[in-house]
Amino acid sequence: MKQNIYDHPEFFHQYQKLRQAPYNYNNLLEQPALKSLLPNLTNLQMLDIGCGMGQFAYYCIENNAQHVTAIDVSKNMLAMAQREHAHPHIEYLLRAIEDFHAAPDSFDCITSSLSLHYIKDFSAAIGKIAKMLRPGCVFVFSVEHPIASARKTMEDNWMYDNSRNRCHYAIDNYQDEGLRERTWFVDGVVKYHRSISTIINTLIEHDLTIEKILEPIPDSEAIQKLPSLEKEHRRPSFLVIRARK
Template sequence: MKQNIYDNPEFFHHYQALRQTPYNYNNLLEQPAIKSLLPNLQNLQMLDIGCGMGEFAYYCIESQAKHVTAIDVSRNMLAIARREYAHPKIDYRLYAIEDYHVAPESFDCITSSLSLHYIENFDAVISKIASILRSNGIFIFSIEHPIATARKTMVDNWIYDANGNRNHYAIDNYQDEGLREQTWFVDGVVKYHRCISTIINSLIAHGFTIEKLLEPLPDLEAVEKLPSLEKELRRPSFLVIRAKK
């Protein structure tokens, strides 16, 4: 059973409120990193995996993409996307990537923003992405950084001094890959931890060349808008990769 935490009413209420705040980690850190790795999108056929509320798919069309197929497992997410980011060149579909079937070499560019750490069988999904991406196509994705997902107790893993200042970030269980459970608005949010070597080697095994890897850093303006971003200078939250088939 594939997890669909975003259709949990309590979770989605809190998540939607978070995303509607003017300054958040997605808008100030992760999305700028993803967008910085995009190729020239003019006339490209695109697939966006885990499209969420549709903002990124719409951005791609505004950047002259020919068409975006945008898939997500969440009816809640897609309802907002179809209402607020509808466009004749975007096709929103209710699918998990594991269940989505399309002809080989259908897309010029495939993207995924913070969805692949929910995937149990990462290697199988990378194999599918490689098969439906055209030769010389670009695959760009972000995930939660393996440093952040490593510990089996996914709580606040910062160690504080007596005055409440952060001393350091505690990493453990890094080589022990697999399922992690986290309390994020609700209990039992399931993610999967993988080592960086596993992620990179899986891409290479399926014919990808790694073109760029980012561990996004906030600029001074972003930190001024959202001071909690300052801790990203000490421990990254996201890993963003651009690979070419």
């Protein structure tokens, strides 16, 4: 069974608080980077994988996309999306990408924000995405950065001196790909670590051309709003990629 941690009551409560904070890593760092790689959305048929609470799907409609099919495995997330970001040109579906089916060449743009690191069979998902994408069109997605996902231990991976100043970030098990179980609000959150080369080569194997890669870093204004972002200059949290069919 596919993990659906977002319907865990305590996890969802804590995640809502995180996302509803005025400043967080998503709205100051990951989302600006993801949006910067989008094509002109005017009249595009889009698929958004792991749509969450629907903010991004609604953004696409606001930027003149013709229609967004938005899928997620979480009933909690979709209930929020329907309540806060409903639109006649957005179709929200309770569906994992593994179980979603559409005809070949169905979409002008496919997006995914921080959802593909929850998927066990990355190659199968990318193969499905490539088939659904129309020739010449783009796939834009973000994942947790492999530097951040590599270690198998759940503790803070920063190393500190005796005064609790950060000395460096510890990376280990980088080439040992696969399942990582984390404590994030609750115990037992399952993600999958992949190396950068595996991510890139999987896209290439499915006839997707890499156009741009971002490892977003915050500007001074973002750091002023959320000082913890400063450490992104030392260790990236996100990897964002645009690939074209």
